[in-house]
Amino acid sequence: xxxxxxxxxxxxxxxxxxxxxxxxxxxxxxxxxxxxxxxxxxxxxxxxxxxxxxxxxxxxxxxxxxxxxxxxxxxxxxxxxxxxxxxxxxxxxxxxxxxxxxxxxxxxxxxxxxxxxxxxxxxxxxxxxxxxxxxxxxxxxxxxxxxxxxxxxxxxxxxxxxxxxxxxxxxxxxxxxxxxxxxxxxxxxxxxxxxxxxxxxxxxxxxxxxxxxxxxxxxxxxxxxxxxxxxxxxxxxxxxxxxxxxxxxxxxxxxxxxxxxxxxxxxxxxxxxxxxxxxxxxx
Amino acid sequence: xxxxxxxxxxxxxxxxxxxxxxxxxxxxxxxxxxxxxxxxxxxxxxxxxxxxxxxxxxxxxxxxxxxxxxxxxxxxxxxxxxxxxxxxxxxxxxxxxxxxxxxxxxxxxxxxxxxxxxxxxxxxxxxxxxxxxxxxxxxxxxxxxxxxxxxxxxxxxxxxxxxxxxxxxxxxxxxxxxxxxxxxxxxxxxxxxxxxxxxxxxxxxxxxxxxxxxxxxxxxxxxxxxxxxxxxxxxxxxxxxxxxxxxxxxxxxxxxxxxxxxxxxxxxxxxxxxxxxxxxxxxxxx
Numbered sequence: 001x002x003x004x005x006x007x008x009x010x011x012x013x014x015x016x017x018x019x020x021x022x023x024x025x026x027x028x029x030x031x032x033x034x035x036x037x038x039x040x041x042x043x044x045x046x047x048x049x050x051x052x053x054x055x056x057x058x059x060x061x062x063x064x065x066x067x068x069x070x071x072x073x074x075x076x077x078x079x080x081x082x083x084x085x086x087x088x089x090x091x092x093x094x095x096x097x098x099x100x101x102x103x104x105x106x107x108x109x110x111x112x113x114x115x116x117x118x119x120x121x122x123x124x125x126x127x128x129x130x131x132x133x134x135x136x137x138x139x140x141x142x143x144x145x146x147x148x149x150x151x152x153x154x155x156x157x158x159x160x161x162x163x164x165x166x167x168x169x170x171x172x173x174x175x176x177x178x179x180x181x182x183x184x185x186x187x188x189x190x191x192x193x194x195x196x197x198x199x200x201x202x203x204x205x206x207x208x209x210x211x212x213x214x215x216x217x218x219x220x221x222x223x224x225x226x227x228x229x230x231x232x233x234x235x236x237x238x239x240x241x242x243x244x245x246x247x248x249x250x251x252x253x254x255x256x257x258x259x260x261x262x263x264x265x266x267x268x269x270x271x272x273x274x275x276x277x278x279x280x281x282x283x
Numbered sequence: 284x285x286x287x288x289x290x291x292x293x294x295x296x297x298x299x300x301x302x303x304x305x306x307x308x309x310x311x312x313x314x315x316x317x318x319x320x321x322x323x324x325x326x327x328x329x330x331x332x333x334x335x336x337x338x339x340x341x342x343x344x345x346x347x348x349x350x351x352x353x354x355x356x357x358x359x360x361x362x363x364x365x366x367x368x369x370x371x372x373x374x375x376x377x378x379x380x381x382x383x384x385x386x387x388x389x390x391x392x393x394x395x396x397x398x399x400x401x402x403x404x405x406x407x408x409x410x411x412x413x414x415x416x417x418x419x420x421x422x423x424x425x426x427x428x429x430x431x432x433x434x435x436x437x438x439x440x441x442x443x444x445x446x447x448x449x450x451x452x453x454x455x456x457x458x459x460x461x462x463x464x465x466x467x468x469x470x471x472x473x474x475x476x477x478x479x480x481x482x483x484x485x486x487x488x489x490x491x492x493x494x495x496x497x498x499x500x501x502x503x504x505x506x507x508x509x510x511x512x513x514x515x516x517x518x519x520x521x522x523x524x525x526x527x528x529x530x531x532x533x534x535x536x537x538x539x540x541x542x543x544x545x546x547x548x549x550x551x552x553x554x555x556x557x558x559x560x561x562x563x564x565x566x567x568x569x
Binding site: 023024032033035036037039040042043044046047048049050051052060064176177180183184187188190191195196197198201202 | 323325329332333336341343345346347348349351472474477479481482483486488489492493
């Protein structure tokens with residue numbers, strides 16, 4: 001285990017960090033890392049302020065703000081794994097060398113995703129901090145349920161990593177527009193996971209998609225941890241207790257980890273058989 | 284063709300130059316853009332699907348806030364225009380950098396045609412496909428969310444659209460040389476600036492929400508005024524939420540178009556000179 005971490009995880013995490021950050025000075029990198037999620041959340045703040053007369057104490061305000069701020073993890077952890085594979089395969093063209101190196105590829109992928117997770121955590125933290133200080137998001141740090149927050153965060157990130165491995169493994173076998181897989185999955189989940197609005201606003205026939213997604217339950221737990229009882233005012237998941245939400249999220253996480261294991265073996269074999277490890281999707 | 288005939292044909296065929304070469308370069312570079320995109324059906328789908336999903340999310344945000352129906356229309360039009368921004372940034376500004384990465388840039392530099400014509404060809408080819416995508420997005424949005432259009436002047440709308448595109452693609456051309464000079468950073472910068480631009484351009488809300496001074500300051504991005512004018516012309520509540528009069532916005536967009544295209548020409552010439560003098564700008568290892 002120690003050998004795998006030393007040989008596969010640590011170098012991958014270091015490499016990922018260099019790829020992500022060494023194009024700019026640390027300060028500039030930090031600024032760019034924060035700019036994107038803060039701008040994304042500012043769009044919603046201005047949309048809210050333009051049409052709403054309810055003020056920032058309305059439950060929907062905190063719901064929208066935090067949903068968007070936390071959604072950064074979906075892009076960085078889940079879609080990021082798929083991007084890592086494509087970057088290594090097509091941009092830097094080193095995936096073939098990694099495959100013949102004595103490393104564990106899934107562990108390597110976790111390592112590559114780690115800097116994205118850290119950058120995402122920093123961005124989410126700063127976005128929420130901005131929200132509290134400048135945009136009156138009703139989060140009171142002394143009233144936050146920290147154990148609930150940290151447990152839900154960890155469980156959610158593990159689940160997203162599992163989903164990321166599934167997507168990343170699938171990416172290995174794609175030659176047509178593979179770059180869109182992670183992005184379009186993240187975009188679809190943005191709509192169906194209740195990140196910005198309660199699922200009950202969606203047409204009834206689309207709501208089941210949202211109820212099947214672990215991100216729906218993860219975001220609800222995170223909001224409850226940060227906002228307290230005000231988070232549970234929307235009818236979507238109000239009938240479920242925190243324990244029930246954890247149970248659902250836990251089962252879904254176990255499912256996606258199992259699926260990640262199977263998917264990696266399956267797609268990896270296809271990619272090897274068809275010679276796709278060093279394929280390029282240029283046209 | 285036997286050798287003497289080929290020799291005679293070569294002697295009588297004069298190579299294109301001047302405006303003829305410029306125009307033929309535009310057509311030649313636009314052609315693969317148009318044809319290539321038709322061959323990549325998956326690309327067409329994803330480039331329509333991803334912005335559309337974002338639009339639907341923002342529409343539901345306004346619905347959650349009980350916003351007036353015109354705001355749904357603002358989101359649909361703004362979302363459709365994001366396709367142009369993405370096209371300009373990824374397929375034009377960053378294009379020379381991609382070409383360098385693929386090893387094609389030296390060919391562009393040593394070819395006797397102008398880089399500006401190559402970029403214009405990319406712009407026209409890309410704009411055609413992007414316009415089709417934008418029409419699909421507006422059509423779907425209108426159909427699904429019953430957007431209440433109240434078009435006041437189709438002619439002014441057409442002029443605003445053309446001026447916005449001229450200024451936007453001029454800006455893209457200008458940035459192409461900047462991105463090339465900054466190498467790998469281009470990818471990161473384009474990616475990092477996407478949401479900030481969506482925010483300051485007011486893709487999803489009236490730009491007047493910024494207050495007059497800040498709104499005028501961010502009007503250097505052509506889509507800001509372009510979108511504001513389009514909303515004024517397309518929706519009943521548009522004029523009350525507009526920043527400046529449509530005529531004024533038209534005039535500013537015309538000035539922006541001229542300034543951006545002229546600056547792009549200067550910078551591209553400068554970059555071409557550097558590429559020839561230093562011989563290293565086109566090296567993909569840089």
